[in-house]
Each structure stands twice: as C-alpha cells, then as structure tokens.
Amino acid sequence: MQIVFLSGGSGKRLWPLSNDARSKQFLPLLETEDGKMESMVQRVVRQTQQAHIQADITFATNATQRDSIINQLGESVSIVAEPERRDTFPAIALAVSYLHFAKHCPDDEVVVVMPSDPYTEVGYFETINKMAVAVEQNVAELVLMGITPTYPSEKYGYVVPVAPSVGFPLKGQPNGETKMVSRFTEKPTVDVAKDLLKEGALWNGGVFAFRVGYMMDIVRKYMQAASFEETLQRYGEFKKISFDYEVAENAKSVAVVPYTGKWKDLGTWNTLTEELHHTSIGNVLMGQDNENTHVINELEVPVFCNGLKNVVVACSPDGILVCSKDKTESLKKDVANLSLRPMYEERRWGTYKVLSDVAYEDGSRSLTKSITLKPGKNISYQIHHHRDEVWTVVDGEGLFVLDGEKRKVGRGDVLVIRKEQFHAIRAISELTFIEVQTGCPLIEEDIERFEYDWK
Numbered sequence: 001m002q003i004v005f006l007s008g009g010s011g012k013r014l015w016p017l018s019n020d021a022r023s024k025q026f027l028p029l030l031e032t033e034d035g036k037m038e039s040m041v042q043r044v045v046r047q048t049q050q051a052h053i054q055a056d057i058t059f060a061t062n063a064t065q066r067d068s069i070i071n072q073l074g075e076s077v078s079i080v081a082e083p084e085r086r087d088t089f090p091a092i093a094l095a096v097s098y099l100h101f102a103k104h105c106p107d108d109e110v111v112v113v114m115p116s117d118p119y120t121e122v123g124y125f126e127t128i129n130k131m132a133v134a135v136e137q138n139v140a141e142l143v144l145m146g147i148t149p150t151y152p153s154e155k156y157g158y159v160v161p162v163a164p165s166v167g168f169p170l171k172g173q174p175n176g177e178t179k180m181v182s183r184f185t186e187k188p189t190v191d192v193a194k195d196l197l198k199e200g201a202l203w204n205g206g207v208f209a210f211r212v213g214y215m216m217d218i219v220r221k222y223m224q225a226a227s228f229e230e231t232l233q234r235y236g237e238f239k240k241i242s243f244d245y246e247v248a249e250n251a252k253s254v255a256v257v258p259y260t261g262k263w264k265d266l267g268t269w270n271t272l273t274e275e276l277h278h279t280s281i282g283n284v285l286m287g288q289d290n291e292n293t294h295v296i297n298e299l300e301v302p303v304f305c306n307g308l309k310n311v312v313v314a315c316s317p318d319g320i321l322v323c324s325k326d327k328t329e330s331l332k333k334d335v336a337n338l339s340l341r342p343m344y345e346e347r348r349w350g351t352y353k354v355l356s357d358v359a360y361e362d363g364s365r366s367l368t369k370s371i372t373l374k375p376g377k378n379i380s381y382q383i384h385h386h387r388d389e390v391w392t393v394v395d396g397e398g399l400f401v402l403d404g405e406k407r408k409v410g411r412g413d414v415l416v417i418r419k420e421q422f423h424a425i426r427a428i429s430e431l432t433f434i435e436v437q438t439g440c441p442l443i444e445e446d447i448e449r450f451e452y453d454w455k
Helices: 040-050 063-073 088-101 122-136 190-198 212-219 228-233 269-273 325-334
Strands: 002-007 056-062 078-082 110-115 118-120 142-147 158-161 168-170 173-185 202-211 254-259 263-265 280-282 284-286 294-297 303-305 311-316 319-324 344-347 350-359 365-373 378-383 387-395 397-402 405-410 414-417 423-427 431-439 448-450
Touching: 002 040, 002 088, 040 063, 040 118, 040 122, 056 063, 056 088, 063 078, 063 344, 078 088, 088 110, 088 212, 088 228, 110 122, 118 122, 122 142, 122 202, 122 254, 142 158, 142 173, 158 190, 202 212, 202 254, 269 311, 269 325, 280 284, 284 294, 294 303, 303 311, 311 325, 319 325, 365 378, 365 423, 397 414, 414 423, 423 431
Parallel strands: 002 056, 002 110, 056 078, 142 254, 280 294, 284 303, 294 311
Antiparallel strands: 110 202, 118 263, 142 202, 158 173, 158 202, 168 173, 173 254, 311 319, 344 350, 350 365, 365 431, 378 423, 378 448, 387 414, 387 431, 397 405, 397 423
8 A cells, every 4th residue: 555645735824834935734733652753744644654554655745845754754754846836636646656666566556645743543544444444345436535524614625425324344344434425525614515415424634645646647648658657747738726625526436434633634733732731832931810721832932921811822933923822813914024034944964043124235145053963964065156064063073175175173163164165064064054145146056966975
C-alpha cells in the first residue's frame, strides 16, 4: 500500500505564526506524551507508524513546502512537488504518476490519499486500513472516508450513502463495513445540512483509496506521458480543479467507510487552542486573572497577560495578534493586506529568522537574519550579484568556503563576502550566525548556485 499525504495551502488563518511560506501543518505547537513539541505533519506521520500501517509514504506538496517537510521529517521522505499550484486533482494525478513511473508501483497496488494535518486518533488509521481492504476486495473503484457528523455544518462537504442502514462487511475486518454512495453535496446551508443528517449523510473527510491503475487511466485522458519527468513538464495540462469534483463526483463505483471517532480541523486559533496542553508557550508570564486565554510567543522579549477572557495572543517575527477567540474565524481576511515578507522560514538545512529589514533614502537596503544550520547540513555554494554579506558566527562550529578556500570557523568569527565571491558554509555542530545583507535589490532570486564537494 502507498500513502500520499497532501500538504498544500498557505496563508494567514493562524497569523502571525502561519504565513505564505509557513503553513499551519508545520507549526510545532502540539505536545506528545513525553512532553516534546511536534507539528501536525510530524504527528500524523508518527500516528501512521504507530498504527502499524504497512505503507510507503509520499508527500504531494508545492515547492515552497519541500524544505519544511525535509526539515521536520528528514531526507528519506519521498516528495512530489508540483511546479505550480493547481488544486487537489492535478496534485494527486502528479503523485500517482510518480508512484507509477518512478517507484514502479503495479496497477493493482492500493493508494490512500489523505490530508497531512488531521487531528484525530487511532480509529482513524484503522478506518484507513478498512478502506484499503475495500479496494482490494473490489467493493468499489473509489473508496472514501466518511466522518460521522457532530452537528449540521456549512464548512464540510457531505457524502450521502445509498442505504444508510445497510453495510457490506469486509473479509478479515469483523467491525468493518462499507456503504455505497448515492451522491455528494458540497458545503450546504445549515438547513440543508440538517436534512442531510436525517438521510444518514457523512462529512467528506478528504481521504480516498483506489488502485494505481484506476488513477492512471484518468491521467491518460489528459496526457499520454512516457515518464514522470514528462508528466511534470506538462503539469499545466491538468485541469485546475479539486479531486472531489473531477474524480469522486464522476466515478461510477464509489463507496464510503464511516469513521466515528475524534476528528478535527485545527484551522483557526479557536479550534487549535482547544487542543493545546498549556495556556502559554514560549517566554510568557500569565497573571492570575485570565480565563480561557492562550498565549504563544516565538519572540525573545517577554509577554505578560492578565485580566483577559476568551482571548488568544500570538507573537512572532511576522507580527503580534491579540484577538477574541470568537473573532478568529475571519482572521485570514482581516490580515490579508499585511504585506510583510515572511520573517521566519524552515529550510532543509535548518531555519532562519529575519531580525530587521530596512530601506535607506538612497535606495539601498539592509536585511539582517539569524540563521541556524543543523549538524552536517550546509548552505549551497553560491554567489550574489547585487549584495555584500557579513556573517558573524555566534554559536557552534562549521566549515566556511570563500572562493574555493576552506577553513574552520566558530563563535566570534566574522566572515565578509563581497559581490561575485563564491561562498558556502557547513555545520559541524549546530551552527548559528547573524547574516547582514547590504545592497539593492535584496531578493532571494539573487542567488546563483554551484556544485561543491565537501570531502
């Protein structure tokens, strides 16, 4: 079995911690049983492994999230990055093409596609196994997970079974059954949702199971590619549409496996804070008179809160949020016009945080970052055409290369890099340095990368 995790999206529903470069699923805000902090992505992969699901994992994502996935899950994870954002159908088509061409998966192998950020429990993964069994036993060509609704919601799509009271038992799964699907209804009004619940409708959980060959037949309707590389190059030929609309609603044979356990979308501060184990994270001092208030502080400066009721406070290099929890649903729209560049990013080699970004009267600029490299990781061998840089090592040890000459550096060393000079740095231990860029323009595109042999 193959599992494809969909890791897309970006934006500001959890601003200021989430932004266009740092999606909600990468925020390390959830606490494990041993007290460590993890992200939604790390949690769902851990749960998949703990559930003993025998499957290879591939992430279908976009180019901006590739480094975050590698940084949080390691280099061994398979990643398929779409060259442009085109919704869930083309992303899944590209991922299955990768399984077919690059991983040489046979046509009858089962694929389960699921979100990378559900907040759920072990029964969810047991349901995934039931879905795979349903496909293997040819119950239907396409099998969905249906979440048992807890209220008539406008936020979710609905799956309406043919006969809610009748299920088809699965061999080897005494507690597993599938229901054939009659129709779909996408995000109805509350009144319509109430009627759907009376029909036994389930929320569409965004989890799909099918065989590789089933999806490849759909891919071939768009292109007759001979390789994954060709599919990638012709990616724009796929229709920009959701998988639900393009595949699920047009499928001739669709079944749904109900899931009745805990399932939550931690997409707003209101829902996320309900699952936090502590009322404060980071450099925070809470007074005695707060009620249902949560504070997350990623800054070094302290935050003190007192006398607050039903409030979320979040501080990051991108900004500071102080908001009533019942107003967080509209946050994405409220902060849409805040056009600051992302001030914190994860890369495959570590992380960086912008400390200042200043424009001067003569048109020149300065940009100051704190950069941390993981042990054994390096920044690529590169040159800049429009800026000079000064690096000051503040912690750790590494190897610094300037125009081909390599030397060991450590705390207190100051490294000056002029325009057109080739340079790179590799961490021996965890390495932190302050980078000051000066020039114009100061843009990420002012990087030309080259190969370098660190041996």
